[in-house]
Structures are given as C-alpha cells and as structure tokens.
Amino acid sequence: MNRNILFSFATLFIVFSLCVSTSWAQSSSQETDKAKSDTVKKEQEALTMNMFSEPFSSVEPFRKMQVPPSPQMASLGQFGETPVNHSTGVANIGIPIHTVTVNGYSHNIGLSYHGGGIKVNQVSSNVGLGWALNASGVLANTANKIGGDYVQLPTNFSTFNPHTTTTSFPDSRNNVDYMWAHDGLNNCVDTEPDVINFNFGSHSGVMVPVYQDVYREVPYTGLTIVDLGNSYLVIDKNYTQYTFDVVETTYLPPGCPGSLYLESGGCVNVGIYNNSYYLSKVESKEGGVINFFYEDENYSYAINRTEQKYSWITGNGCQADNNLIDVNCIQESSVSGKRLIRIETSENEQVIFKYKTESTGDGTREDLPGAKALQYLEVYNMGDVSPVKKIEFSTSYSSSSGTTGPNHQTAWDKRLKLDQVTVDTDQIYSFAYNGNLSPRLSYDQDYYGYHIYNYVYSAIPTVSTHNPNGANREPQASRVTAGMLNRINYPTGGYSTFEYEQNLVYFSNLNKVGPGVRIKRINSYTDSNVLANYKDYKYISEGTSNSSGLIDNLQSSVNFIDAQNQWQHDLDTGPYKLDCQFFMVSSDDQLSQFMGKTYSVSYSRVEEIMNDGSQGKVVYHFSKIGDIVPNPSVSVASINYDWTYGIPTKTETFKGYGGALEKIEETAYQYKTFVTNNTQFQKSAGPSSFYSFGMKLNRERAEVEPGQQWLFKPAVYNLFKYGYISALVSKTKETKKIFRSGKVFETNVFFSIDSLNSQTTKAVFRDTNTSGEAKSRYYYYTDEIGTQGNYTLYKEPILFLDKKIRGTTEYTVGGGYFPLESINSKRVHSKSYTIDLQDPSSSYSLNLSNPVLSTGIRLVSEVLSYNTKNYPTLIRDNQVKTKILYDHYDSKPVVFLTNFNATDTDLAYTSFESNFKGGWTYTIPSTPLNTPAFTGSTVFAISSNSISKSGLNSSLTYVLTFAVKKNGSETPNLIVKKGTTTVSDSGISNSDINSSWLIYQYKFTGVTSVLIQGSGILVDEVRLQPANTRMQTFGYIPFVGLAYENSQEMLPSNYSYDSQRRLVMSKNGFNERYKQFFYQYKAAFNY
Incomplete structure (x- = not known):
C-alpha cells in the first residue's frame, strides 16, 4: 500500500472537496464487504511495505474552511439570519425607493440598513457598507459543497459511534461505524445539510432540507419550497410563485497558497464552493409577472487572514513535529457573481439599474476590484426614452488605518460608503457614519470579528499555556460601534441620529458582553435643529438589573484551540509507541463551529421609552425556548432551537403624564408546536414538523496502518450530531386588555389548529365583560372542499362560517365563500357568496362537497369575463x-x-x-x-x-x-x-x-x-x-x-x-x- 507522506503543513482549515472516486455512490455495506474480502491481502501488503517509517504519523488536514456568500448576497441574506426587530435590538432603518405593481402582487424596492454591527472583514455591498438594496430576492447558502448536493448519513445515525481501540487491522475493517467514518472522510461525503438565509418579498428567515429535494423554513410558516436541482421554486400561501434560478458561485481554494495537502482514498483537496441563488421571476396566482435580469460580475477578494501556531506537549520522548509549521496567510474567494440590471413586468413597467464607472484602471471599485457600485435606478414606461423616475446613489470611500499584517493590500484600507440618495432632483437623503473602523483583515478584531484596538501583530488570542504572547480579543464597548450609521438627513431638512451600545446577555447567571451592537437611542430633530422627540431602549428583565439578552454561546480564547494527537517513535520501545498531544491555536474559532454554536443575540424584554417617559413607553416581550417548545431536549442529536427565541409574547403600552406612567393596553399571545418525536432518527418530528439532521465528523488523529515493527493504530474521530427542526408554530390564544378608569376590558381570541395541514380552523372571540355570549368563526380550505381540489397549494381560507355561542351551544348565523377558478391557466376568485340565515341554527349543515348547494347561501358578486391580464372586464354585483x-x-x-x-x-x-x-x-x-x-x-x-x-x-x-x-x-x-x-x-x-x-x-x-x-x-x-x-x-x-x-x-x-x-x-x-x-x-x- 502507499505510504503516508508528510507534507509541509500550512493550515488545518482544509476540507475534502471534489471526489475523483464514485465508489461512495455504493452503500456503506458494500464498501465494508469489499474491505472484508481484501483484509488479508491489505495486511500482507502493509507488513511488507512498511519496513521503514517516518518518526511521526501523518496529521490529516481535516478542518473545514468557510466560504461566505458574495458581499452583495451576504448583505441581503443577513436580514434573514438576523431579523430587524425589537427582539434582536436591530433598528428598522430604511429608505423606500419604488414599488412595482402587477395584478395580484406588489414588489417593494428599498434601501435597508442592518444595524447589528460592522465586522472588520465585512465587505460593502454595491450600495455601501451596512446597506442593502432590496430590489430582487436571494437564497443565500451558508453551507459549503464538498462532495455533492445531498446529505449522506449512516443509517444507524442514532447509535453511530466510529470510535475503536482495537489494534487489529482486520477488526477495524470489520467495524462498520469505523469504516463509515474512514471511507466517508476519504470520499468527501457531505454530512451537513445546507442552511439557506432567504430574503424576498415579505419573507425572510432560514430554510433547511428536511428530505430529498424539499426544504422547509425554520420555523414553518406555510411556504412550499422545492429544490429543482440547480434552481428553487418557492410558493407562498397566496400561491405567489418565486423562481430562483440565477446561480452565483463562490469558490475558495484549499488553505494557504503554496501549501501541500494530503491526497488519500480518492479525495483531492481542490477547495470548496458555495452556490447561492437570485430571484428571477415572481408570478401571482392571477398571472401578474415580474422578471429580473442580471449580468455577470466576476472577481476575487480576500475574505480572511488565517494564522495558526502549534504548541507541543513534549517530554517523555515526545517532540515537536517540525513538518507542522506556523502559518499566516490570506484566504481569497473567487466569485462568479451576478448583478441586477433590469426588472420588467407584464404591465409594461421597466426598472433599469446603472452602475458606476470609476477612475480605476478597469472602472471597477477601489475596495472590491472587479465589482461595481450602483449609481442610478431609473423607472420607465417600457419603450419610452425618458424615465418617469430617477434615483441617484452617491457613494465614496472611507479610509481606514490600524494593525495590519504581511501581504497587506491597499484595497483593504477602503470601503464603499453611501453618502447620499437623490430621488429625482430635490428629494435628498444624506448619511453620516462613525469612524475608526480598521482595514479589512487587520488584527483589530474581537472574538466575533468586530472592531477593537489590538496591541500585538497577531489575531491569535492569548492562551496562557499555549500562546502567552497572543492578542487580547475581548470585545471593547468603545470600539464596537465603529463604521456604524449615526445620522440620516431627510429631504424636509429634519434629521435623525442613532446611538448604539454593545450587546449584553445574561449568561451563566451574569451579565456579560455579547457580539455586535444594539440600538440605544434614536433622536429626531426638526429642520431648525430642535430635538422633537427621542426614543430610548432598555434591555432588562422585569424587576431586575439583569440583561434580558439570550445567547447560545459566548466566545473566549478556549474556542480558538484545537487539541490533536500524533503517534511518534520511541527510541526505547519502538515505532509509533508514543501518543503525543499537541494543540493548534488559531485566529479562527475552532470549537464553536464544530459544536454548532451560534452567536445570535435575542432579547426577551425590551422597553421603548419616548421622551424619558413623558410621552409614554412600550414594553415588548419575546419568547424563550421553554415558552414555545415545552420539552426541547432530544436524545438523537443536539437540536438547534434558536428560532424559538424572539417570538412576540406580550406588548404593553403605557401613557405618560405628570412624570408617571399608566398602562392603557396589553396584548398577550400564546403558541403551540406539534413536536411529538424527540427520540427517533426520522424526518418526522410530529404533525407539520420535520427534522433536518447533520453530523460534523473529523479526525483528531490519523490511523497508522500496521508495519513490520508496530501494530495498527486506529484513527481517533471527533463527532458531533446535530439537527434543525422546522416546526409549525401556531398562535393558540390572543388576549387584549384595555385599562380605563380603574376597569379592565378583556377580549380573548382562541385559535384551533389543524396540525396536519398547518391551518387555523377556528377562532373563538370572547369578551370577558359580556357574560354568556361569544362568537366563533370556522375556516375551510381548498383541500376540504370537493370542487376546489385542484387548488390545494393555495393555503388561505376560502370559506368561513360565523356562529354565536350561548352557553355551550353554537348557532350558525352566516358566512362567506370565495372559490377559486382557473382563468387563462391562472387562479382567480371569480365568485363571492354569502351565507344568510333567517334564524340562527344550532344544526346547520354545510355541504363541503359543493358549498353552493348549502342552505342559505347566496351569490353576491361574480366576475363574468376577464381580459388577457386576468383583470375583470364584466362583473355582476347584487x-x-x-x-x-x-x-x-x-x-x-x-x-x-x-x-x-x-x-x-x-x-x-x-x-x-x-x-x-x-x-x-x-x-x-x-x-x-x-x-x-x-x-x-x-x-x-x-x-x-x-x-x-x-x-x-x-x-x-x-x-x-x-x-x-x-x-x-x-x-x-x-x-x-x-x-x-x-x-x-x-x-x-x-x-x-x-x-x-x-x-x-x-x-x-x-x-x-x-x-x-x-x-x-x-x-x-x-x-x-x-x-x-x-x-x-x-x-x-x-x-x-x-x-x-x-x-x-x-x-x-x-x-x-x-x-x-x-x-x-x-x-x-x-x-x-x-x-x-x-x-x-x-x-x-x-x-
């Protein structure tokens, strides 16, 4: 057999990427059978060929690199990853630009600013740092392709355990789990599901695959998501179809330039890639169409500076392996990208996007050579020469200075920033920002990548035992707001200013600094510089000084250490007798990535105080894990429950007068999920709920095949099983209280849910101040009505019944029916029926096979004909x-x-x-x-x-x-x-x-x-x-x-x-x- 060859080792952040062997397409059992049949032959070859050996066993480059989406894709995707709302502390800052309208759908174009913090390595979008132009839509993939598009997991996932202590080579080949890990890593098997941040229309969030070709959002909201291979189709509950088939690829070569990499088992390290998708078409159920057109934009840019050092536990015969050298290198991503150039609609509207030609040699951006900044957006009646609307985006570059490392590039000192937006000629918005942001890839980064001031020329954190002279990467409150938007001037002459502060979370029973920033105050001024009003935000748990911030994990220097082992020769006892430990300390988080830890802050309680309370305040309450999922534990794997944070549970409104606050209104919400399975490895987690399992697997120590003078040494694996859950979260109760003159007026709405079909079937309205009576409304859907079976992807109710409740008896009093019909191959509501009963009935029978045959139903209005765009041309109303x-x-x-x-x-x-x-x-x-x-x-x-x-x-x-x-x-x-x-x-x-x-x-x-x-x-x-x-x-x-x-x-x-x-x-x-x-x-x- 081939001997393991030691290479000059540059980085452990290497993934096994494209496979040159197709053998993994066979089942793992077939692989094991083949291994069994060849065991004797392989052992004989090993004993014959391994007459001599290197003094150190091989160290395999198994650590994954992360290739992010392109800067433009990332700027849009972050609104799905970290939503803009009170629970995240991210203020809603935006500039409306234009609305495109077709039959059945309106598409808003606008500038949005993400105020969660600017990271040092962050690259500006084509409209400026921190800003995103929401003009189309994206599915921004955060996964990395290494061996195909589909996740492959062992069939015994629940009990899978690749660890073995055997010194018998044949026994190791007969160990199914051990060989699954061995062959899986050698053949680039993808064991991790794609995670996609989506942002389009009114929808944003995260989606994961729950079974082959089918994705679900987390939590489930009713979208139908279909993976079509190299495109996606998303259908919302109103049967609006979104097509994503414009592919953007980012590619990251393996590790540091000039390094050599291990080639074994048919897997060659040729880098990793990531496919994301732009929206190309929106079509409403009525047939209104919006098409999006793009052109190529290809470039390469530096995404990260990787530093690694090795710390050996020497003595007792162990020595440092000089083949493993310290590295400091730049990782560059190549983008085969797209930029939006045109929007056209079925109603003759056209939106043109024009990009800026700069004074650089190739006319592209100074901070991102090869890409361009957006300069104009023009709206046309298609075919006209002159636009009916024109928006100019004025941009320039901010300059930075800070602690940089070797191979620094001048482009990293600059960042595109948005200075001004001019709508037509005199509606001008202008912007100002905090300064002091370090250059990209500088050493001035905290654990999470936000700005600090670093006193040493390294980003590897201080670790007393392994890197005592490293960097102090603790977050710095005075630095973390660098680069943030601090002022918007409006066309009216007034302006707003924004103040931010470091996120604080309550972790391990203490208030601790978290990643990024939150909004602290928003001031609004008149055109004569008079402070008109201001809002302060406080993030504390009720009745305490504890932060209401929640987080899955906090980073520290321990996250940047990776423990590994190596077999070495012992001069006294023979080859590969010493089990030697060493540590790789890195500038990148090693532990959290492997353990699936996330760093999203969510607040369970936020106070919004107007003018120090003189104008009142609003208190927002949001969910924690136990509020939504009663029993979040799962025995199969570690399940990500981040989505259970930040769901609104209560809103309290206070008015201010005379220095006091008085509560005037309160609205509270209760929810339910339908998770019933937390012990079985299967896709179903319960009604309308699905798991997406994954597995992180790597080698802590490579195996040593048997030689003439030594026994077989099995590999040691690191294994972490995890999963996502796309669960239906349904509101079961809404309580509204009005406080007036010492009295409380309370109204409750109770919701009944069809968990199998993800539909609200009943709402009961009960006023606690009205004794004995309540109202209810029953909802019916296309899949329940005989004549509507062809329209089941439309998931809004099309029929309802209203009832009065007296005691425990319900009396039907009326209702409505709005069936769908296919016109010009599209779906329209062509008729409207009302149900009028002369007297309330406790025994009313609804004919669901054909509702128009039900008692009391009457046609109120109908569309008798349509034009080519499915607009009604003849209607009959009463x-x-x-x-x-x-x-x-x-x-x-x-x-x-x-x-x-x-x-x-x-x-x-x-x-x-x-x-x-x-x-x-x-x-x-x-x-x-x-x-x-x-x-x-x-x-x-x-x-x-x-x-x-x-x-x-x-x-x-x-x-x-x-x-x-x-x-x-x-x-x-x-x-x-x-x-x-x-x-x-x-x-x-x-x-x-x-x-x-x-x-x-x-x-x-x-x-x-x-x-x-x-x-x-x-x-x-x-x-x-x-x-x-x-x-x-x-x-x-x-x-x-x-x-x-x-x-x-x-x-x-x-x-x-x-x-x-x-x-x-x-x-x-x-x-x-x-x-x-x-x-x-x-x-x-x-x-």
Whole structure:
C-alpha cells in the first residue's frame, strides 16, 4: 500500500472537496464487504511495505474552511439570519425607493440598513457598507459543497459511534461505524445539510432540507419550497410563485497558497464552493409577472487572514513535529457573481439599474476590484426614452488605518460608503457614519470579528499555556460601534441620529458582553435643529438589573484551540509507541463551529421609552425556548432551537403624564408546536414538523496502518450530531386588555389548529365583560372542499362560517365563500357568496362537497369575463352588471359602465390619451394635439378625420356624449349622423360652438351606426353608452398617477404633476384651477 507522506503543513482549515472516486455512490455495506474480502491481502501488503517509517504519523488536514456568500448576497441574506426587530435590538432603518405593481402582487424596492454591527472583514455591498438594496430576492447558502448536493448519513445515525481501540487491522475493517467514518472522510461525503438565509418579498428567515429535494423554513410558516436541482421554486400561501434560478458561485481554494495537502482514498483537496441563488421571476396566482435580469460580475477578494501556531506537549520522548509549521496567510474567494440590471413586468413597467464607472484602471471599485457600485435606478414606461423616475446613489470611500499584517493590500484600507440618495432632483437623503473602523483583515478584531484596538501583530488570542504572547480579543464597548450609521438627513431638512451600545446577555447567571451592537437611542430633530422627540431602549428583565439578552454561546480564547494527537517513535520501545498531544491555536474559532454554536443575540424584554417617559413607553416581550417548545431536549442529536427565541409574547403600552406612567393596553399571545418525536432518527418530528439532521465528523488523529515493527493504530474521530427542526408554530390564544378608569376590558381570541395541514380552523372571540355570549368563526380550505381540489397549494381560507355561542351551544348565523377558478391557466376568485340565515341554527349543515348547494347561501358578486391580464372586464354585483374597459396594456381601467345589460359592441369610449380607441374607429394623428383638453392632455381635431362606431343594436337606445369646441380661429362645422341621417335636433348648433368646451349629448335609437365629422372643431371625451347606464372614466400617466377622472355628468377633475411625480394641481374640464399644492425641501447638508 502507499505510504503516508508528510507534507509541509500550512493550515488545518482544509476540507475534502471534489471526489475523483464514485465508489461512495455504493452503500456503506458494500464498501465494508469489499474491505472484508481484501483484509488479508491489505495486511500482507502493509507488513511488507512498511519496513521503514517516518518518526511521526501523518496529521490529516481535516478542518473545514468557510466560504461566505458574495458581499452583495451576504448583505441581503443577513436580514434573514438576523431579523430587524425589537427582539434582536436591530433598528428598522430604511429608505423606500419604488414599488412595482402587477395584478395580484406588489414588489417593494428599498434601501435597508442592518444595524447589528460592522465586522472588520465585512465587505460593502454595491450600495455601501451596512446597506442593502432590496430590489430582487436571494437564497443565500451558508453551507459549503464538498462532495455533492445531498446529505449522506449512516443509517444507524442514532447509535453511530466510529470510535475503536482495537489494534487489529482486520477488526477495524470489520467495524462498520469505523469504516463509515474512514471511507466517508476519504470520499468527501457531505454530512451537513445546507442552511439557506432567504430574503424576498415579505419573507425572510432560514430554510433547511428536511428530505430529498424539499426544504422547509425554520420555523414553518406555510411556504412550499422545492429544490429543482440547480434552481428553487418557492410558493407562498397566496400561491405567489418565486423562481430562483440565477446561480452565483463562490469558490475558495484549499488553505494557504503554496501549501501541500494530503491526497488519500480518492479525495483531492481542490477547495470548496458555495452556490447561492437570485430571484428571477415572481408570478401571482392571477398571472401578474415580474422578471429580473442580471449580468455577470466576476472577481476575487480576500475574505480572511488565517494564522495558526502549534504548541507541543513534549517530554517523555515526545517532540515537536517540525513538518507542522506556523502559518499566516490570506484566504481569497473567487466569485462568479451576478448583478441586477433590469426588472420588467407584464404591465409594461421597466426598472433599469446603472452602475458606476470609476477612475480605476478597469472602472471597477477601489475596495472590491472587479465589482461595481450602483449609481442610478431609473423607472420607465417600457419603450419610452425618458424615465418617469430617477434615483441617484452617491457613494465614496472611507479610509481606514490600524494593525495590519504581511501581504497587506491597499484595497483593504477602503470601503464603499453611501453618502447620499437623490430621488429625482430635490428629494435628498444624506448619511453620516462613525469612524475608526480598521482595514479589512487587520488584527483589530474581537472574538466575533468586530472592531477593537489590538496591541500585538497577531489575531491569535492569548492562551496562557499555549500562546502567552497572543492578542487580547475581548470585545471593547468603545470600539464596537465603529463604521456604524449615526445620522440620516431627510429631504424636509429634519434629521435623525442613532446611538448604539454593545450587546449584553445574561449568561451563566451574569451579565456579560455579547457580539455586535444594539440600538440605544434614536433622536429626531426638526429642520431648525430642535430635538422633537427621542426614543430610548432598555434591555432588562422585569424587576431586575439583569440583561434580558439570550445567547447560545459566548466566545473566549478556549474556542480558538484545537487539541490533536500524533503517534511518534520511541527510541526505547519502538515505532509509533508514543501518543503525543499537541494543540493548534488559531485566529479562527475552532470549537464553536464544530459544536454548532451560534452567536445570535435575542432579547426577551425590551422597553421603548419616548421622551424619558413623558410621552409614554412600550414594553415588548419575546419568547424563550421553554415558552414555545415545552420539552426541547432530544436524545438523537443536539437540536438547534434558536428560532424559538424572539417570538412576540406580550406588548404593553403605557401613557405618560405628570412624570408617571399608566398602562392603557396589553396584548398577550400564546403558541403551540406539534413536536411529538424527540427520540427517533426520522424526518418526522410530529404533525407539520420535520427534522433536518447533520453530523460534523473529523479526525483528531490519523490511523497508522500496521508495519513490520508496530501494530495498527486506529484513527481517533471527533463527532458531533446535530439537527434543525422546522416546526409549525401556531398562535393558540390572543388576549387584549384595555385599562380605563380603574376597569379592565378583556377580549380573548382562541385559535384551533389543524396540525396536519398547518391551518387555523377556528377562532373563538370572547369578551370577558359580556357574560354568556361569544362568537366563533370556522375556516375551510381548498383541500376540504370537493370542487376546489385542484387548488390545494393555495393555503388561505376560502370559506368561513360565523356562529354565536350561548352557553355551550353554537348557532350558525352566516358566512362567506370565495372559490377559486382557473382563468387563462391562472387562479382567480371569480365568485363571492354569502351565507344568510333567517334564524340562527344550532344544526346547520354545510355541504363541503359543493358549498353552493348549502342552505342559505347566496351569490353576491361574480366576475363574468376577464381580459388577457386576468383583470375583470364584466362583473355582476347584487344583480347589477358593470362593464370595465382597460388601457395601458390591459392593466389600467379607463371605463366603468354600471347597469350594463348589453354587449361589448354597444359601448365606445376614447379620450385620445393613447392608442386605445375603446371601440371607436378613427385615424390616430401622427402627432398628438396637446392643447388644454377637457380630460387629460390630448384632444382630437375633426377635419378630414372622422370618428365612427358601427355594429350597434337597432333595438337599443344609446346616448352619445362628447365635449366640443372650435379649433382656434376656424369656423366650426360639426356634423353628427345616426345611421345615414344627419342629427338636427340635438339642441346644439354650430353657432353655439365657441372657444370654450361645450357638452354635446344626444339620445337615439333604431340605427346601427353613428358618425362624428365636420371641420374647424376639437372634440374630447367621446362616449357612447346604452341609455340607463352610468359611465365613469379615468386616464393615467403611466407609473405616475391619475391624469383625470370624469363622472357620468361630465364633471371631470384633471391632475397635474411635477417632475418628481407629485400632485401639484387639480383643474376642472374648463381648465379652471380649484386646488394647488406646493413643495419645498431643504438643501442638502454638507460635512
């Protein structure tokens, strides 16, 4: 057999990555059988070849490196990892930018700032450090690919134990668990599930795989998540579909440059990679579509400086292995990335993203060469040359100085920062930040990576026995806020300032410093620098001085030590007789990563105090583990229950007066999970709850195969079994109390849950001040109703029953039913039913097979037809029909015609604002005539161009209405014909037509066509409708707002906007102003 070869050892943070052997695709039992059959042969080879040996057994590079998502992906993913709310102490700081709307869905674009702290190695996103532009959506994978996309675990996971003390080589090969670990590590088996931080739409959090190709969020909220191989499909409860198929890959080469690595068992260390995904499409159940387009952005950047030293326990024959050298190297990640360049919708809206070309050699960023900063966001009516909205992102670079190490690069001294956001031209937001943040990869980092001042040129912590001259990496409260946003100036001239403080947690019965920062105070000032109000935040347990902060673990220097062993020769007793211990001390956390420890702070109680209490305060209470999961222990593995922190349990509101506080309102919540299995290794944890198990496995000491002068030495493994649980967390009770004049008014809502289908089935409303009576509402879903079986992925209730409760008896009093129907292959609520009972019934029977057959049910409204975008074009409401016409690519309603009982050929409307003719026949002028219009901004000149409508019903009576005036100095000559007959009895003659708008209206019947012609006249707002109907009309400036609205009585309102899309004026149809608006913003602040 091949001898183990010792290499110059640079780092232990190496993973077994891509596999060159496919043998692991076979079962572990097959591997074991093969090993058994070859045992004798292998032992003979080993005894023959191992005549000589090195004095030290091999040390295998088994430690995993971590490759983070790209800076842009990470900036978005962190909002899923650490939510912005009171329980995390992260303030909600953001700038709304734009909202994209399609049928059934609205997509918000905005800037968000994550105020949990800036880490020294953190890289700015494309809009600046700490900021993220939420413009699309991400699935940011925090796992690392080493041997495939699927987790492989031993079938006896619960009892799996690879440890053995045997000195028999054949016995070791017959030990199934030992060989599973041996072959698994040699063949790069992936034993850890992917963990994905997601952030899209209104959804953010963490998801894990619970079985092949299926992911679940933690905790479960009702999303359907499908792994399609190289993409993901996520469907929310409203059947909105999110497609993630734009892949971004980050790759990290193995260890430090120039190092050599062990190659054994078919596994070659060629680095690790990580795939994350961008949102490419959103489609609502109604068929509204938003598409996202990206371009490539490839670059490499330094993610970490790795330092390692070795401390040997020498004596008694043990000596230091000089092949294991101290290292100090830079780890660089290569990003095959994407940047968003365009959003397009099914309703003709387009959002363009333009990036900044800088003065560097290749025009890319100074702090992240190869990447670009966002400079402009422009909103277009697709096809137009000029944008309807433009946002400029002004950025620059902050410079840093601090304790740096060898191979320092100047790019690490700079960070992209957001200075200003200008919406159109005069809505300006500007920003200021704390200074003193050290360069990236500097030694000035605490245990968690936040800023400190380090007095030594090393990031390896001080360990008295193994590294006495190391760094003091304890967090420093005066430094941890470095780089944080401290001020926002608003377009109004007012501004807000932000104060932060170090996180504190209650750990081991003491208040201790935690990682990162929390918000301490928010001050709001007027444009004249007057403090208008301020909010203070306190994070203490009620009635104590103890922090309400909770954390899974705290770091200390012990986390940075990794104990290992090596067999060495003994001159007296022979080869490989000495079991020698050594320690690797590192700049990176060794222990917590392996033990699955996390460093997310969550607070169980937070006070928000307004103006020192004079304006009152709000106290927020959040859950701890025992509040949500009564018995969180599990015998199979260590389960991550971080998700049980931070769920709202109570909110108390106080008003302040005369220096005192008085409680005026309280809302409390109770929850339930359905975890029933905590002893079995299986995917099911209970109804609607699933486990995702994983296993961390590495070698503490490599095995030594038998030689002529020594026995077999088995490997020693480190093993940690863990898991995640995607559990349904259901609210079971909500209690609201109102405190007034010494009295308490209490209302309770009790919820019943169908745990198998993750659905609320019943809500009971009970007012404690009303004796004997309560109300209940029962909910029903698509999977319960016979005619709705094709729509089970829609998980909102579609039917409800309302009941009164008297004593213990429930009486049905009413309800509603909103079934789904497939239109144009999409899902719409086409009908609305109400259940009206003459008398309350204690024995009401609901026909779930076909609810429309139930007693008392009545159709209230229905959609009788749709257009191509699945907007309703004909509705019936309480037996009254309304016809709706659309413009702007079938997305904006321009006509509502009520009491409509005719056909589509019996109406026509146009206001000449677009190419929409609305049933009229005429030639659109090559150049629109823009003159003071009756509605909107465009009129139509009647000269050689006539307007006609044919196909009318001769048995119907119609009303023709339009606005008319003469065209400049020309002589007006209006001719209206019904059929072939010229109308002479309209009451309006050409002599009545002058330079002011005149309303022409004429009722006729008995013909099949109508014609408007003549010369020297202008017309606008031309309507044809059946008599006894009522018409309302609307016009739009695309993606700006209403251009006009007009009533049946032809009394229009016209709206004007400034260049920033703000309403500035309202006029009637005669161009008479009746309302005007003025805006004034302060000039930008200069620093």
